[in-house]
Structures are given as C-alpha cells and as structure tokens.
Amino acid sequence: MKAEIFDIKRYAVHDGPGIRTTFFLKGCPLHCLWCQNPESMHREQEIVLTQIKCIGCGACKAACNKLDNTLRLPKSQCTLCGKCIEACKTGARHFAAKLLSPEETAMLASEDKLFYDLSGGGVTFSGGECLTHAQFMEHTLRLCKESGLHTTVDTCGFVPFETFKRVLPYTDLFLYDIKILDPLRHKEYTGQHNSLILSNVKALALAGANLILRVPLIPGYTDNPEDINAIGDFILQELHNDILRIELLQYNRLAASKYGNSTIYNDGGPGEYPLPDLTPQTKEYISHLSRILSDKGISVFCETI
Ligand code: SF4
Ligand code: SF4
Structure with a gap:
C-alpha cells in the first residue's frame, strides 16, 4: 500500500509544536475557494509541467x-x-x-528525530486531506509512534468518523480546520456542508483527543466578527472548551501563484485562482477577532506579518 505524497517539508515550524517534518498527501474531499495547495485536489498521480522551467525544446513531445501543441x-x-x-x-x-x-514514510520521518527531540517537534501529516488515505495513515502513524515520534494530523475533518477511530490511538495532536459554521456558506465556499466536520470534532473532543482548531481567515468570507463569535459559542457549548487552543490564520495570497498557467496539468489543472485580489487583515483587526474569543475564556493564538 502506497500513498501519493506531493511534498515533504523538513524543518517546518508552523505545523504543530517544535521542528517537524510535514508530509503532504494528495486528494481532498473539499474544494475551498482559497485552496493553498491546488496540486492536492486530485488524489491520483498526475504529470505536471512547471512553465517557468520550460525552455520549449520539444523533447517531451518527441518522446x-x-x-498536443500545449x-x-x-x-x-x-x-x-x-x-x-x-x-x-x-x-x-x-x-x-x-x-x-508507510515503511518508507516512517523512515524518512525518523531522519530528523534529533531535531524533534531537541525542540519538542515530530512528524505532521497534511494535504490535501491525509485521512482520505485511511489505511496508509493508520499504518504509518503506528510506525511513527513505534519509533518514538510525536505525531500530528492536520485535517479538514470531512472523513467518516470511522477513519478518526483508526488513527486516534497513534495521533498525539489534531490540527482541525473549522472554516465557518453557517452551513450554506460553508457549502458555497468549500463544496460541502459542514455537518460531518462538526459532528466529528465533537466526537473527537469526547474521545479525549488533543485538538487545536484552526480558522483560515479569508477576507469577506470567513473573517466576520459574527462568524468568529459563532465559532466561539460552538467551542463553549458543543466542545465544552475542551481544546488546547484555537488559531486564527491570517490570509495571504501566496497560493495564487500556483494557479493559472504557472503549472500546467495534463488534464487542465486547477484553472485560475477563484478569489479576487483580497487584502490580508491588519494586526489590529486580527487582535479584535482574537479578543472575541479570549473574552469567552478560549485560548487563542494568531501569528501576523
Ligand atoms: S517540458 Fe518539454 S518542451 Fe519544456 S523543457 Fe521539458 S522537454 Fe523541453
Ligand atoms: S504524457 Fe503520459 S503517456 Fe506521454 S510520455 Fe508522458 S507519462 Fe507517458
């Protein structure tokens, strides 16, 4: 059993505690308008062409x-x-x-164990949605735990709870995305309703999982004070504040460069970046959102540039 891994980031510092190695797996059940990793949308292997490196020599077409001509x-x-x-x-x-x-992945993950041990870090699995590879993840996480690694799963939550049950014994921390509570806007922005995501996070909290919730702040879409307030109420009423903290993720436009013609996929690829030119939130605005949550007694973290 093998999984399609489209990127491996070593010495990562934003994907859980300490210094980490992050594996990004292909395939995602959501199609968020602001997707940061459009190369992960399809699970299957693909051939890609990075335009900036192409000198137009035609050797590939000869092979x-x-x-076609493009x-x-x-x-x-x-x-x-x-x-x-x-x-x-x-x-x-x-x-x-x-x-x-799983064996190759766990071996790669173990290469930087010294750095993890010194920094309180470990290995993180992200995507795409890594849990769409349920069997691979269960097996790989178990091997990582057997090697003494701290394990983190970064998830959108849109998988059957059965999958969470399989990985829970081998997962030290979940980074769990909560994008927006309004079900209709969630469907409009991501292509799916959020009922499964919300029921899964409740069940995980009940099962005693270590949870950090993360909200991607997309200007005009998910960063309204009313929406953040609703997430705060959900944390108190449905999760009984049984999370380690919530993180508010400032918007950036770095992903836009991955769209359009910069990378051509054999089958068309993700097309143009679907969002207009949005301005990242100011520090003051994020502090205002943060206070809405901290005033409710919720632990909040946000990093701004
Ligand atoms: S992608 Fe094809 S045309 Fe472009 S540099 Fe490679 S072989 Fe040459
Ligand atoms: S485009 Fe596909 S079929 Fe053609 S050479 Fe490349 S991998 Fe093989």
Missing part, C-alpha cells in the same frame, strides 16, 4: 507523440509511463507526487 494530454490517454519526464532535461516535467509506503 510522446500524443502530447504539451498537454488528457488523463484518460496518459499511461504515466514517465518517458516525457525522462526526456525533459530541465526538470520542467515531473510527476506531481512520490508514491511512498
């Missing part, structure tokens, strides 16, 4: 006569043989993901 090929016709990648000498063409087994 694969099925490629160097694309519908997924249904691509055998993933990799000949176009071998032909490309600039590294512009590459597979979107590495396929790694």
Whole structure:
C-alpha cells in the first residue's frame, strides 16, 4: 500500500509544536475557494509541467507523440509511463507526487528525530486531506509512534468518523480546520456542508483527543466578527472548551501563484485562482477577532506579518 505524497517539508515550524517534518498527501474531499495547495485536489498521480522551467525544446513531445501543441494530454490517454519526464532535461516535467509506503514514510520521518527531540517537534501529516488515505495513515502513524515520534494530523475533518477511530490511538495532536459554521456558506465556499466536520470534532473532543482548531481567515468570507463569535459559542457549548487552543490564520495570497498557467496539468489543472485580489487583515483587526474569543475564556493564538 502506497500513498501519493506531493511534498515533504523538513524543518517546518508552523505545523504543530517544535521542528517537524510535514508530509503532504494528495486528494481532498473539499474544494475551498482559497485552496493553498491546488496540486492536492486530485488524489491520483498526475504529470505536471512547471512553465517557468520550460525552455520549449520539444523533447517531451518527441518522446510522446500524443502530447498536443500545449504539451498537454488528457488523463484518460496518459499511461504515466514517465518517458516525457525522462526526456525533459530541465526538470520542467515531473510527476506531481512520490508514491511512498508507510515503511518508507516512517523512515524518512525518523531522519530528523534529533531535531524533534531537541525542540519538542515530530512528524505532521497534511494535504490535501491525509485521512482520505485511511489505511496508509493508520499504518504509518503506528510506525511513527513505534519509533518514538510525536505525531500530528492536520485535517479538514470531512472523513467518516470511522477513519478518526483508526488513527486516534497513534495521533498525539489534531490540527482541525473549522472554516465557518453557517452551513450554506460553508457549502458555497468549500463544496460541502459542514455537518460531518462538526459532528466529528465533537466526537473527537469526547474521545479525549488533543485538538487545536484552526480558522483560515479569508477576507469577506470567513473573517466576520459574527462568524468568529459563532465559532466561539460552538467551542463553549458543543466542545465544552475542551481544546488546547484555537488559531486564527491570517490570509495571504501566496497560493495564487500556483494557479493559472504557472503549472500546467495534463488534464487542465486547477484553472485560475477563484478569489479576487483580497487584502490580508491588519494586526489590529486580527487582535479584535482574537479578543472575541479570549473574552469567552478560549485560548487563542494568531501569528501576523
Ligand atoms: S507519462 Fe503520459 S504524457 Fe508522458 S510520455 Fe507517458 S503517456 Fe506521454
Ligand atoms: S517540458 Fe521539458 S522537454 Fe518539454 S518542451 Fe519544456 S523543457 Fe523541453
């Protein structure tokens, strides 16, 4: 059993406590308008072309006569043989993901154990939605725990609770996204209702999981004081404040560069960044949102630039 891992970030400091290695797995059941990792939307392996590295030499087209003049090929016709990648000498063409087994992943995760031990860090699994790979995650987390690593799962929460039950014994911390409580706007912004996400987080709190909730603050979408107030009430009434803290994540536009023609996928890719040019929140505004929660007795963390 292998999982499609599209990125491995070493020495990460924002994905849980201490210094960490973060594995990003492909595949996500949500399609958030502000998705930071559009390369993770589809679970299957893909061929990608990073435009900035392409010198237009045509070697890939010579290796694969099925490629059209824009160097694309519908997924249904691509055998993933990799000949176009071998032909490309600039590294512009590459597979979107590495396929790694739980054993390979746990071994890679253990390489920086010294740094984890010194900093109180460990390994984090993110995505996409890493828990769409339920069997892989259960097995990999168990191996990581057997190696003495602190384990964190970064999740959107939109998976069957059965999956949480499988990984719970091997997960030290969940970073759990709560985007917005209004079910209709949640559906509009992410493509899915939030009832499963909310029932899962309640069940996790009841099961004694260590939870840090995270709210991506998208200007005009999820950062209204009323919405933050509603999340605060949910934490008090439904979770009985049984979380380690809530983190408010300031908006940034870094993801926009991953859209459009910067990276071409054989099958079209994520298209243009769907949000307009939004301005990140000021420190003062985030402090105001933070106070709404801290005034309720909820522990809040926010990092601003
Ligand atoms: S991986 Fe796909 S696009 Fe590349 S040579 Fe093989 S069939 Fe053609
Ligand atoms: S993707 Fe690589 S092989 Fe194909 S035209 Fe660009 S540089 Fe040449």
